[in-house]
Amino acid sequence: MFTGIVEELGKIKRAMRSDRVMVLEVLAQKTLQDTKVGDSIAVNGVCLTVTSLSVNSFSFEVMSETFKKTNLGLLRVGEEVNLERSLKLGDKVSGHFVSGHIDCLGLVRRKGMRSGNLAFEIAIPSSFMRYCLPKGSVSLDGISLTLAEKRANILSVYIISHTLKNTTLSFKGPSDKLNVEFDILAKRTAV
Numbered sequence: 001m002f003t004g005i006v007e008e009l010g011k012i013k014r015a016m017r018s019d020r021v022m023v024l025e026v027l028a029q030k031t032l033q034d035t036k037v038g039d040s041i042a043v044n045g046v047c048l049t050v051t052s053l054s055v056n057s058f059s060f061e062v063m064s065e066t067f068k069k070t071n072l073g074l075l076r077v078g079e080e081v082n083l084e085r086s087l088k089l090g091d092k093v094s095g096h097f098v099s100g101h102i103d104c105l106g107l108v109r110r111k112g113m114r115s116g117n118l119a120f121e122i123a124i125p126s127s128f129m130r131y132c133l134p135k136g137s138v139s140l141d142g143i144s145l146t147l148a149e150k151r152a153n154i155l156s157v158y159i160i161s162h163t164l165k166n167t168t169l170s171f172k173g174p175s176d177k178l179n180v181e182f183d184i185l186a187k188r189t190a191v
Helices: 064-069 126-131 161-166 184-189
Strands: 008-017 021-027 040-043 046-053 057-063 080-085 104-114 117-123 137-140 143-151 154-159 177-182
Touching (some): 040 057
Antiparallel strands (some): 021 057, 040 046, 046 057, 104 117, 104 177, 117 154
């Protein structure tokens, strides 16, 4: 479990892909602290298991199903990713509960100012719109956000300057694909 509060931006050091698995090595600092092999780390919101560690990086094996259904398969060396260590009992939950199991990919349709706020409009498969509750939570690339609006198959979120500066959203724009995970409680009520 995670909270959707990004701890730091990591940088892709290596992304070696075969038909069945991708080895992803990520440079990091803060999220390396107290991390050991076998721990879970959210990389762009995807829960991955640490398979090896070095002084300044950790590595993951990403199965083909994961890189096909998330944006991890699109990552390139040098690209930044959102990182968060798993929640420990007793930790403060500042965002919302995020499992790291991606529901779908969303496509950025528009990024721009609306009513004095930076807004992202994300197109998602219409079958997932039932999880978009007014003022509900959604995780985009592992970032806990509040839904501002929904229409047809588009969800909108507003971004504060702190989030923009400290996550990958600062360099995301139209046509970029984001990992989308809907709030666990929203999925429960929509059943």
